[in-house]
Structures are given as C-alpha cells and as structure tokens.
Amino acid sequence: MRREILAFGSIVIDNVLVVKKFAAVNETVQAEKYRYTYGGAGANVAVAAARLGVKSSLFAVAGSDFKRMNYEKHLKREGVDISGLLPAPFLMPRSFIISKEGSDDQVLYYYENKRGTSKILFENWKKAIKLANNHEVCHFSTGHFEFYYHILKKSSIKSVVSFDPGQETFSYPYRVKRLIPKCHMLFMNNHEAKRIKEILKIRSIKELIKEEKGPNLICISLGAQGSVVLFKCKSFRVPAVKPEKVVDPTGAGDSHRAGFISALLKGYTIETAAKIASTVASFTIEAEGAQKSLPRWEQVVKRYENFFKEPFPQPQKSWEEIKEELLS
Template sequence: MKERDILAFGSIVIDNLLIVNKFPALNETIQVEKYRYTFGGAGANVAVAVSRLGGKSGIFAVSGYDFKKMGYEKCLTEQLVDIRGAIFTKEFPMARSFIVSKENSEDQILYYYEKKKRTVQLLFENRNLAEKLSKDYKILHFSTGHFEFYKAFLEKHKTKHLISFDPGQETFSYPYRVVRLLKYTNILFMNNHEAKRIKEVLKIKSIKQLRGPSLICVSLGAEGSIILYKEKVYRIPAVKPSKVIDPTGAGDSHRAGFLVALLKGYDIKTAGRIASTVASFTIEAEGAQTSLPTWEKVVRRYEHFFKEPFPEPSTSWKETEKELLSRN
C-alpha cells in the first residue's frame, strides 16, 4: 500500500556557494563577496521541500563517508525525510557542487564526484532497495543524477507509479539520455534553455510536439512558467519574493510545490501557482534548503500575491493520477 507521497531520486550534495558581483571572463580573477557551504543536491532538495510542505518524502541517492559527520544525515532526519534510501559508503565523500551566483542572474555550476563510476555501481547494487522503497510511495521523482541507472530501473520497474522527471543541466551534458527517459515520464519539468536544447536534439519546432509526458512544465525564470496539458497552455506568473539573495534550488522547490499540490487535489493551474509561490521563498536566503516554506506560509503569500482567498482542492489525487498516467 502506498502510504507515503514522493520518493526523490537524484543526489545528496554539499553546495559551495560563491556570491559575486559579476561572472569572471576567461583568465580573469574576481573577488568573491560571500562564501557558504550548504546542503544541496536536486534529489535531497526536493525531498526536504516536500517534507516542509507537509508531505511524506524520501530520498534515494548515494551519500558519502562524511554524510553524518557534516550533519547532513541529522538535517534530513530532523526534516522527517525517509533516509532508508541514502546509500552510505566509506569509499568517498559526498559529491560537491561549486555554485557561482550573481544577483538577478542565473548560476554557473560545477560538479565534482570523487568516484562517479563507483557511485553508479552502488546505485545498481541497491536497485532492489529502490524497488522495495518505491512500493511505499505514490510519486517517483527523478532529478539530476545518473540517468543510466534511471533507465535500467524504469525498464524493470513493475509497480505502476506516476513518474516525474526534471533532467536539469544533464539536458546539455547528456541530451540523448534525457530523450530515452521521456517514454517513461508522466510529468516533465524543464527550464526554457533545456527545452530549447531538447527541441534541437529532436528536430521539433515546438515543445508541444514532444511525445511521452502527459504534462510539461517549462520554467521561464522571472517570467514565471508555462504548463502544457491536454491541449491547453497555462501561463503562471513568477511570485515576487520579499528579497532576492540566491536562486539556488528554486527549481527543485518549484517541483516539490507542484507535486504536493497535485497530491492535495488541486487543479493544474492552481498547482502551478502554488509551485511558483513555494519557489519564491527559496531565493530569499543562501542555499537551496535554507528558507523553504511551510504550507501555512505558502497560503499567506499566495493570497497576498494573487489577491484572492486560497482555493479549496477541486478534485482528488486518484482522479489526477489516472489522467496523468495516460501519456501522449
């Protein structure tokens, strides 16, 4: 019986955040204004955001020998994230990302895996664990991670789940691996740059021509997002934050907000608005998990921004799930 909500596949990462006034040019040295290390990784970011919103989340990812020492294990446990799928190893540390961030601009991100091939091996060695855990969940969300494992897992996956997919920057590194996963996908999340790349790879003129996912959500940064569903286009505005500090993780919290809203029985347009509201909190502090909101905070900001009472759910999860499981 599926008693939990969202199992996030992805990564557990230590984010090294560098705030700058401008991005460096080739061979240029610039002053870093602020440095922080925070907890991150797309999979973990989604899991924590879901939990903060009142959902029951879990993570399936490889951690590292410093997972406990650096306090990440404790953080996830305190946030009520199910960490049965956090694969511990004594062989190497957690992955690191180095995020160069400029105010009112996009990030530049570099990733470091000490033993990437061994990380993939550990995922395959624990595929039965992933299958076992997935039986407890309603939605399986796949984010930036190891797509060869995702493909193998989904090919053999026997239980019918709603599959959510956010390929992120892997769209540029491994676009054909992204394309291979689309046939398993019910909900696809991308930003406008990633959507453009997929159109180039598939030689299509519009993302509407994409076959596979029932619903496609394309983030447009400060211009909000568009949602393509059942021949309709929903245009969702970006909710204004109280301040802009760091955009890291805004996409992950957006995905979490959207999925939690669907689970609560909200229609597609309202779920998009809720997701936009959730994302607005993330950019108000340094780090992807630092300022994630509770559901109550989302309700208040939603009402303030959209100038209307927070709506009641209009459907049921079972009805939404049935519709989304029918792919294009």
C-alpha cells in the same frame, strides 16, 4: 501504507560564491560572499516536500562524510524518510556554484568516485523498485540517468513518474532523450527546453504531448517571467511570485517541482498547483542555500493570497482522479 513522494537524485554539499560579474577567460573576480550549504537536487525536493506536509523519501548514495557533516541529522529533523539511502566509502559530491544576482548560475560539479556511486546504485536496483512502488510519485532529478533508465525500463513501477533533467540536458543529451518517453510529468527551464527541441529535432515542446508515449504534463520555468504549463491539449502561463528579497536563486527549481507535486497530491488542479509551485519557489531565493528558507504550508497559503489577490482554494479533486489524468 503508501508514502507520497520518492525523490531520486543526489546528496551534495553546495559551495556557493556570490559575484557581481562572471569571470572572463584568465580574469580574476573577487567574490562578495562564500558559504557552504546542504544541497543536491534529490535532497532539495525531498526536504521541500516534507516542509509542505507531504510524506517524502529519498533514494540516493550517502557519502562517508554524510553523518560527520550533520546532513543525516538535518534530513531526519525535516521529516524525510532516509531508508532509501545507500552508504558509500567515499565523500559526498561537491558543487561549486558561481551565483550572480539577476542571472543564471555557473555550476561546477565534483565527484570523488562517480563510478563507485553508479556501482552502488546498480547493486541496489531491486530495492529502488520496491521503494518506488510504495510511493505515489517518483521524482527523478539530476543524478545517474543510466540507473534511472535501468529501473524504469523494467516497467514494474506503477507510480506517477516525474522527471527534471536539469543541467544534464546539456552534458548527457542522449540519456535525457531515452528518459523522456518514460515519464508522465516533465519539468525544465527555458534553456533546457531549447536544447531538448534540438535533441529531439522538434519545432515545439508541444509536440511531446502529442506523442503516444511520453509526458502528459510539461512545465517550463522562465525565471522572473514565471512558467508555462502544457497539459494534454491545454496550455497556460503562471507568473513568478515576487519574493520579499532576492538573495540566492540556488534550488528554486527544485522547490518549484516539490511544490507542484505536493499540490497535486493534496488534490489541487494542474493550474492551481502551478500557482502554488511558483509561491513555494519564491521563498527559496530569500536566503543563502537551497534548503535554508523553504516554507511551511501555512506560509504558502498566506503569500499565495497576497500575491494572487484571491482566497486560497480548497482541493478540487482526489489524488486518484488526478493520478488517472496523468497516467492516461
């Protein structure tokens, strides 16, 4: 039986410092809070989808401290299939996130052995393709883009391909450029959209939709201003759902992607899926850490109805119909 979402990405320990202002060069700023939490874009998406009742799996390299930090126990408890995790003799990566309320984050990333991680992934590329073909959607997030390109260029993956390049749009633009034609759904924020236009030398992101090869669906997150969704010849805007409190925006983008894809798998239209995604993301920023306050489906239904002032809709299509639209 095919599973639903296979998330490619990373398993990371997030170290978050909350500040009132970002430090200038040679300036010391006192952090208001510090904590470490479970993170990594791939793991964030897999856990968020599992919370929403979707059968999710994760393909990533698990560091030598994966069990010791209780990350393995956490994923199992959340219902994420971890058969795609690859053991490594070195530590999990660490991210150091400087977070300021009402602003974008500053992120520093540390790999103990990035080359070793890449080697392990490439040694297991056949396993990746086998797992991918047992899932309806493969979501590729921040991670090893050369590996992603390697398995996607094999043209043997029959799943819907979703891609969120994240901050690597700025770090490795040429790798992002190579992957965009391989995806059916493309997610980004407004800063990344601006950079992608520069990379591809296009005047509007809409031009990507017109390409013979490339995404049929593009979603651009605008933070507190919501998101813009482009689907073939249509476009619409969805407002940001207001959270009960604003604590930490870390991981909101990942939960938004998980909410969007999960809604499509359940049979909701593109526009309704975008509203559901906005609702899911609103929960993430209510607690410290990317995975601390991810909602269950019933919580999403209640908040959706309160915010949009309408009954929560029933699924309008089958997944097979939606899949055909995304692939055609």
